[in-house]
Each structure stands twice: as structure tokens, then as C-alpha cells.
Amino acid sequence: MTLDGETLLKTAANRAEELPGAGLEHPFGHDWEVFKVRGKVFMLMTEVPGRPVVILKSEPAEAEALREQYENVTPGYHMNKKHWITLEGGNAIxxxxxxxxxxxxxxxxxxxxxxSQRPVDPHTYGRRS
Incomplete structure (x- = not known):
């Protein structure tokens, strides 16, 4: 299934809102939606010249593999290119x-x-057994 840009943003935002302790802020203005957990950013959403994008943290090796596998996954926009990825809507996403x-x-x-500040155990949360 192919996701258009708006569906990409809606899917990402809906998932972020389900996560324990996650909250939405707009520290860079209305054009940027920033999701944080305990004050730390884990997802940003905006439009990069007219294209809706989702920016996420990723393990460096995983980020590289995703960029190689999907043309719609690129280095993190305005973020550390090694640790962040940008998703755009389109084929395969x-x-x-x-x-x-x-x-x-x-x-x-x-x-x-x-x-003491973790809302969940990061080693087990969201993983299937």
C-alpha cells in the first residue's frame, strides 16, 4: 500500500499519540509538530517545500539500511544525518x-x-514476543 503525504502524517501522529508519556508541542511555530517524551524529541513533522515529511530517530545501521531499501527514506532533515531519518509518502512506505x-x-x-523518568521499559515496549 502506498501512503500519500497526508496519510503519512496522520498515521505517524496517531501512533505518537498512543505512546505513554508522549506529547505534542509547537516550539518552532505552527508549521512544525514536535512530539516529545519527558522533554526529549522523538518525532518531528513538517512540510519541506510542499512535501509532508516525518523525521524520526533511528539506530545508525538501521537508518542506513532503510535509506538503501526505500527511496522515500532520506537522512534526517535539519537533524544529525547519522541518527535521524526523514520519511516521505510514496511507494513502499x-x-x-x-x-x-x-x-x-x-x-x-x-x-x-x-x-526513573522512563514511562516504559525501552527494551520490551512495542516488541512482539
Missing amino acids: GEKLVRELVTESYRLVVGGLPK
Whole structure:
């Protein structure tokens, strides 16, 4: 299934809103939706010249593999290119993949928080047994 830009944003936002402790802010104006957990960014959404995009944290090796596999996955827009990826709507990017990547970004950020501030266990949350 192919996701257009608006469906990409809606899918990512819906998943982010389901995550424990996640919240939406607009620190850069109305054009940027920034999702944070305990004050740390795990997802950004905006339009890059007219194209809706979702920017997510990713393990460097996973980010590289995703960029090689999907033409709609590029280095993180205005972020560290090694640790962040940008998703655009289009071929091969489906809702399931978007939901998984949002969850993984959240888990990576939660894993960097002090244990006392973690809303979930990042090693087990969202993983299938």
C-alpha cells in the first residue's frame, strides 16, 4: 500500500499519540509538530517545500539500511544525518512500517532517559514476543 503525504502524517501522529508519556508541542511555530517524551524529541513533522515529511530517530545501521531499501527514506532533515531519518509518502512506505518506525524512535529516546523518568521499559515496549 502506498501512503500519500497526508496519510503519512496522520498515521505517524496517531501512533505518537498512543505512546505513554508522549506529547505534542509547537516550539518552532505552527508549521512544525514536535512530539516529545519527558522533554526529549522523538518525532518531528513538517512540510519541506510542499512535501509532508516525518523525521524520526533511528539506530545508525538501521537508518542506513532503510535509506538503501526505500527511496522515500532520506537522512534526517535539519537533524544529525547519522541518527535521524526523514520519511516521505510514496511507494513502499506503508502504515505498518510508519507505526513501527515511530515506535522505534520513541523507544530509542526513552532508552536515553534516566530509569526513573522512563514511562516504559525501552527494551520490551512495542516488541512482539
